Amino acid sequence: GAVVSQHPSRVICKSGTSVKIECRSLDFQATTMFWYRQFPKKSLMLMATSNEGSKATYEQGVEKDKFLINHASLTLSTLTVTSAHPEDSSFYICSASSVSHEQYFGPGTRLTVT
Amino acid sequence: AQTVTQSQPEMSVQEAETVTLSCTYDTSESDYYLFWYKQPPSRQMILVIRQEAYKQQNATENRFSVNFQKAAKSFSLKISDSQLGDAAMYFCAYRSARNSGYALNFGKGTSLLVTP
Numbered sequence: 001g002a003v004v005s006q007h008p009s010r011v012i013c014k015s016g017t018s019v020k021i022e023c024r025s026l027d028f029q030a031t032t033m034f035w036y037r038q039f040p041k042k043s044l045m046l047m048a049t050s051n052e053g054s055k056a057t058y059e060q061g062v063e064k065d066k067f068l069i070n071h072a073s074l075t076l077s078t079l080t081v082t083s084a085h086p087e088d089s090s091f092y093i094c095s096a097s098s099v100s101h102e103q104y105f106g107p108g109t110r111l112t113v114t
Numbered sequence: 115a116q117t118v119t120q121s122q123p124e125m126s127v128q129e130a131e132t133v134t135l136s137c138t139y140d141t142s143e144s145d146y147y148l149f150w151y152k153q154p155p156s157r158q159m160i161l162v163i164r165q166e167a168y169k170q171q172n173a174t175e176n177r178f179s180v181n182f183q184k185a186a187k188s189f190s191l192k193i194s195d196s197q198l199g200d201a202a203m204y205f206c207a208y209r210s211a212r213n214s215g216y217a218l219n220f221g222k223g224t225s226l227l228v229t230p
Contacts, residue, residue, distance in 0.1 A: 034217045038157075043205060043220045091157060095218070103209075103218060105159035 002028045004096050006106035013084055014114055020080045021109045023094030029074035030096035034103070035067075038091045047092075050077045084113040116141045116208050120221035127196045128229050134181075135191045135224045137206030145211040148182065149218065150191045154202040162204070165189065167211070193226075201228040 003026040013019045023033055032051050036044040048069050050056040056069035066088075068080040077096075081088050093108040117140045127133035139148070150162040165173045165182050172180050177194045193200055203223045210216040 036217075041225075043222045044159075044218075046217045046219075049217055093157075093159065095159075107156070107158050 002026075002096075002098060002102070002104040004030075004094065004104045004106040006092075006094055006109050008109060009107060010110045010112075012112045012114060015085055016083055018080055018082045019084060019111060020078055021092055021094075021111070023077045023079070023096065023106050025075045025096040025098075025104070028096075028098045028104075030077075030098060031074065032097040033071055033077040034095045034097070035069060035077075035079050036093045036095070038093060038108075040091075044093060047079075081111065084111075086113045089113045116143075116146075116210075116219050118206050118208050118219055118221035120204075120206050120224050122224045123222070124225045124227065126227040126229060127193070127200075129196055129198060131196055132192060132194045133196055133226065135193075135204050135206075135226070137189045137191070137221055139187050139189065139206070139208050141187070141208065143210055143212075147209045147211055148180075148189045149207040149209070150178070150180070150189075151205045151207060151220075152200075152202045153205065153223075159205075163191065196228050198228050198230065201226055 005024045007022045035047045038044050047062045048056045048058045050071040052071045058064045071077040089112050094106045095103045097103050119138045146167045148165045152160045163175045179192045181190045205223045206221040207218040
């Protein structure tokens with residue numbers, strides 16, 4: 001089956017710094033990638049939809065200048081949390097959509113901002 | 115906007131028994147996909163089963179089956195012969211079928227506990 005990787009799996013950063021999370025589709029080309037955020041014991045909330053070569057579409061309430069998304073190739077999308085605050089601490093999950101419309105999830109990244 | 119409702123925050127089942135997780139959804143679309151995902155403690159999202167709305171036949175995957183009632187907008191998951199490894203969060207999800215650019219819309223999840 002299709003594999004999606006995320007890096008890093010865990011990251012701790014200090015308030016005010018930026019952190020980048022990578023999402024890669026390893027064995028297929030992903031025209032669309034999605035970024036979700038999940039709080040403990042809660043559901044996945046869509047943050048943004050990322051299409052290769054174009055600007056990401058952000059959900060209402062998600063600050064595009066804070067959560068920078070780049071989808072430079074058909075196998076890589078990155079999420080950069082800029083000027084991180086403790087309230088940005090969360091579990092971030094990406095998924096990638098293939099031409100068959102199936103979505104494949106990465107293993108997630110746990111971000112802790114101190 | 116489509117909403118997905120899972121009314122059971124927690125469910126418990128004994129090993130080898132059967133349990134049904136409920137899911138309802140609201141949509142004005144006629145063509146869409148429905149999914150059940152499992153999220154174990156590792157937090158990796160695992161696709162359990164998928165149903166195309168245009169198919170009348172209920173999807174099955176080994177011990178997992180769904181009861182898809184399109185008119186009632188209901189999509190329940192039945193787990194037969196429950197195993198300890200089935201313990202996890204289960205999310206029901208909806209996606210439009212128009213193109214692959216539509217994200218999944220998740221319910222709040224049901225935490226399934228499997229007791230020996």
